[in-house]
Amino acid sequence: xxxxxxxxxxxxxxxxxxxxxxxxxxxxxxxxxxxxxxxxxxxxxxxxxxxxxxxxxxxxxxxxxxxxxxxxxxxxxxxxxxxxxxxxxxxxxxxxxxxxxxxxxxxxxxxxxxxxxxxxxxxxxxxxxxxxxxxxxxxxxxxxxxxxxxxxxxxxxxxxxxxxxxxxxxxxxxxxxxxxxxxxxxxxxxxxxxxxxxxxxxxxxxxxxxxxxxxxxxxxxxxxxxxxxxxxxxxxxxxxxxxxxxxxxxxxxxxxxxxxxxxxxxxxxxxxxxxxxxxxxxxxxxxxxxxxxxxxxxxxxxxxxxxxxxxxxxxxxxxxxxxxxxxxxxxxxxxxxxxxxxxxxxxxxxxxxxxxxxxxxxxxxxxxxxxxxxxxxxxxxxxxxxxxxxxxxxxxxxxxxxxxxxxxxxxxxxxxxxxxxx
Numbered sequence: 386x387x388x389x390x391x392x393x394x395x396x397x398x399x400x401x402x403x404x405x406x407x408x409x410x411x412x413x414x415x416x417x418x419x420x421x422x423x424x425x426x427x428x429x430x431x432x433x434x435x436x437x438x439x440x441x442x443x444x445x446x447x448x449x450x451x452x453x454x455x456x457x458x459x460x461x462x463x464x465x466x467x468x469x470x471x472x473x474x475x476x477x478x479x480x481x482x483x484x485x486x487x488x489x490x491x492x493x494x495x496x497x498x499x500x501x502x503x504x505x506x507x508x509x510x511x512x513x514x515x516x517x518x519x520x521x522x523x524x525x526x527x528x529x530x531x532x533x534x535x536x537x538x539x540x541x542x543x544x545x546x547x548x549x550x551x552x553x554x555x556x557x558x559x560x561x562x563x564x565x566x567x568x569x570x571x572x573x574x575x576x577x578x579x580x581x582x583x584x585x586x587x588x589x590x591x592x593x594x595x596x597x598x599x600x601x602x603x604x605x606x607x608x609x610x611x612x613x614x615x616x617x618x619x620x621x622x623x624x625x626x627x628x629x630x631x632x633x634x635x636x637x638x639x640x641x642x643x644x645x646x647x648x649x650x651x652x653x654x655x656x657x658x659x660x661x662x663x664x665x666x667x668x669x670x671x672x673x674x675x676x677x678x679x680x681x682x683x684x685x686x687x688x689x690x691x692x693x694x695x696x697x698x699x700x701x702x703x704x705x706x707x708x709x710x711x712x713x714x715x716x717x718x719x720x721x722x723x724x725x726x727x728x729x730x731x732x733x734x735x736x737x738x739x740x741x742x743x744x745x746x747x748x749x750x751x752x753x754x755x756x757x758x759x760x761x762x763x764x765x766x767x768x769x770x771x772x773x774x775x776x777x778x779x780x781x782x783x784x785x786x787x788x789x790x791x792x793x794x795x796x797x798x799x800x801x802x803x804x805x806x807x
Contacts, residue, residue, distance in 0.1 A: 389408050391413070391416075391417060392416070392417050394412075394416045394417070396408055396409055396410055396412070396413065397409045401433075403438060403440075404438065404440070407430050414790075420790045420792070422792050426616075426789075430611075431611060431616060431619070431787075432611065432619065432778065432781070432784075433781070433783070434610075434611070434774070434777060435449070435472065435777070436448070436449065436469060436608060436610075436770070436773050436774060436777060437449075437469075437608045437609065437610045437770070438450075438610070439609070439610050439687055439688075441685070441687040441688045441689050441690070442689050442690060443690060444688055444690030444691050444692065444693050445693065446609070446693045446694065448465065448468060448469055448607070448608060449468050449469065449472055449473070451468070451474075452693070453604075453605065453693050453694060453697070454693055454696060454697055456468075456604055457601045457604045457605055457694075457697045458697065460474075460604065461572070461573075461600055461604075462573050462574060462600050462603040462604055462607070462766070462769075463480070463483065463484050463487060463572075463573055464480060465604050465607055465769070466483075466487070466545060466607070466769045467479065467480065467483045469607060469608055469769050469770060469773040470541065470769070470772065470773050470776065486542045486546075487542060487545055487546045487573065488546070488569050489546075489569070490542050490543050490545075490546035490547060491546045491547060491549070491550055491567035491569065491576065492547075492550065492566065492567055493547050493550055493551065493554075494524045494525075496524070497517065497520065497521070497524055498554065498564060500516070500517055500520060501513065501517075501554060501555070501558045504516075504558070506558065506559060506561065507559070508559070509757055510552070510555040510556060510559065510757055510758055510761045511636065511639075511640040511757075511760050511761060511764070513555040513558070514551065514552065514555060514636050514761060514764060515633055515636050515637050515640070516633075517551050517555070518544075518548075518551065518629060518632055518633040518636060519629060519630055519633035520629075521543070521544075521547070521629040522627050522629040522630055525540070525543060525629070527539070528540035528543060528628075529627040529628070529629070531622075531625060531627060531628065531779060537628070537776060537779060540627075540628045540629070541628070541772045541776065544628065544629070544632055544768055544772055545768055545769055545772065548764065548765045548768045549573070549576065549577035549580065549765050550567055550580060552577070552581075552758075552761045552762070552764070552765055553565070553577060553580035553581040554580075555761065556581050556758055556761075557580075557581070559757075562584060563584075563585055564580075565579065565580045565583050565584075565585065566580075567580060571591070572596065572600075573600075573603075574596050574599035574600045574603065575591040575596045575599075577599065577765070578591055578595065578596065578599060578752075579591060581754075582753060592708070592709075594704055594705060594708040594709075595705065595708075595709075595752055597701075597704075598701045598704065598705050598748055598752065599752070601697060601698070601701050602698070602701070602745060602748060602749070602762065602766065603762075603765065603766035604766070605694040605697060605698060605741060605745075605766075606694075606741075606745075606762075606763055606766040606767055607766050607767065607769045607770050608767070608769065608770025608773065608774070609767075609770065612644070613638050613639075613641070613643075613644050614635040614636075614638040614639040614644060614645070614767065614771070615635070615767075615770060615771060615774050617634050617635050617637075617638040618631045618632065618634060618635040618771045618774060618775050619774055619775065619778050619787070620634075620787040621634040621635075622775045622778055622779065623778065623784060623785065623786045623787045624786055624787075625786075628772070628775060631771070631775055632768060632771055632772070632775075635764075635767070635768075635771045636764050639760060639763060639764055639767065640760055645759075645760040645763045645764070645767075646759070646760055647681070647682070647740075647742040648682070648741075648742040648743075648745045648746035648749070648759050648760075648763075649746060649756045649759045649760065650681040650682075650742075651681040651682030651742050651743045651746045652715070652746035652747065652750055652756060652759075653681070653756070654680065654681040654682065655715040655718050655719055655722075655746075655747070656715055658715075658718050658722070659714065659715070659718070660714045660717075660718065661714070661717050661718055661721045663718075664718065664721055664722055664725065667680070668680075668725060668729070672731055680722075680726075680737070681742075681743075682739060682740055682742050682743025682744075682746070683726055683732065683737040683738065683739055683740065683743065684735070684736065684737040684738065684740065685738075685740045688738075688740065689736050690736065690738070691738045692738065692739075692740045692741050694740075694741035695738065695739050695740050695741045695743065695744055698741050698744035698745055698748065699723070699739065699744050701744070701748055702719070702744045702747050702748050702751075705748050705751050705752065706747075706751055709751055709752075711751055713751075715747075715750075716747060716751065719743070719744075719747045723739050723743070726738065726739055727739070745759075746759060749762060
């Protein structure tokens with residue numbers, strides 16, 4: 386099919402390099418006076434993109450054409466960040482140059498650190514991140530001109546590099562420990578782990594298994610096509626907002642429990658189950674249509690097959706748990722529940738495979754992160770995807786300010802009645 390006819394007008398059908406065809410309805414309203422109605426935009430392409438491709442039925446996730454499992458197993462976060470931002474894997478010289486730029490931007494303006502004292506000690510780290518990242522626009526004026534390509538690059542480097550520093554400071558503030566400055570001799574992940582769990586009184590030795598787990602976690606969550614937070618970043622950017630404001634908007638959207646908070650919900654469910662002997666009880670409840678209980682961390686809105694990220698993170702979870710030797714029944718619950726879900730006909734028929742959130746919550750908890758930090762870690766990695774998507778939007782000649790339409794169901798025309806007559 387090359388076009389779709391509506392009221393005698395033809396609307397072209399566009400084809401991407403892979404994926405379903407798309408009907409171009411940009412002139413539908415002008416030609417017919419009608420809109421489309423698509424709550425959640427589940428059948429609407431809001432942009433053209435070359436960054437990430439998902440085939441949910443086949444369980445495929447590609448970054449710039451590269452399978453996510455290959456990148457997670459063979460690459461590192463800095464290299465993947467370069468790939469998402471620039472479209473290609475870097476040469477040795479390009480990698481060294483990009484890594485140097487990110488490393489040299491990890492420190493933050495010292496005055497920005499004083500902002501943390503304005504928050505209560507029990508403030509949620511995501512609340513702090515929304516405010517601090519948005520406030521960066523007040524400190525880095527030399528990279529807020531969105532029409533200058535050089536400033537866009539500088540802002541991108543700053544956001545990617547400083548996000549772990551800001552996140553670690555949010556955690557340190559919540560537990561009353563002093564901030565640690567970045568160590569430029571460490572990798573991206575090792576530096577974050579040290580700033581989060583290290584103290585000035587003694588050296589911090591990064592466990593290579595934990596560092597590798599952190600790298601894979603960041604890679605797996607770096608981008609995921611036009612999800613809610615990415616669409617929020619693009620929508621904010623379409624108005625001409627500066628990149629710091631756009632990423633702050635993305636963080637706010639990510640904070641929602643239906644988006645970035647899913648791994649926390651999965652871990653809370655494991656804690657609710659408590660011990661492996663109670664699993665049959667909760668499996669029965671999950672199968673009961675009249676019981677409101679739902680197994681969290683299983684199934685996915687996009688993936689109707691095994692989430693390719695979950696395959697990688699499942700291996701990581703086993704490695705971390707074995708290496709750290711943590712004696713916690715919730716990890717035994719996670720392992721047994723995984724096996725049941727992979728073999729029970731009920732889960733198989735409904736395609737309720739364990740998703741990445743099921744495993745990532747287990748891994749982050751084992752490393753030592755409180756659940757309040759789970760979404761913050763998500764924001765660190767997803768900042769790369771947000772920036773790549775924002776940059777692509779800024780360079781798109783067809784980009785327009787976002788302005789969805791609506792199906793109005795309110796009152797029709799009414800004349801005003803003075804208060805004395807009502």
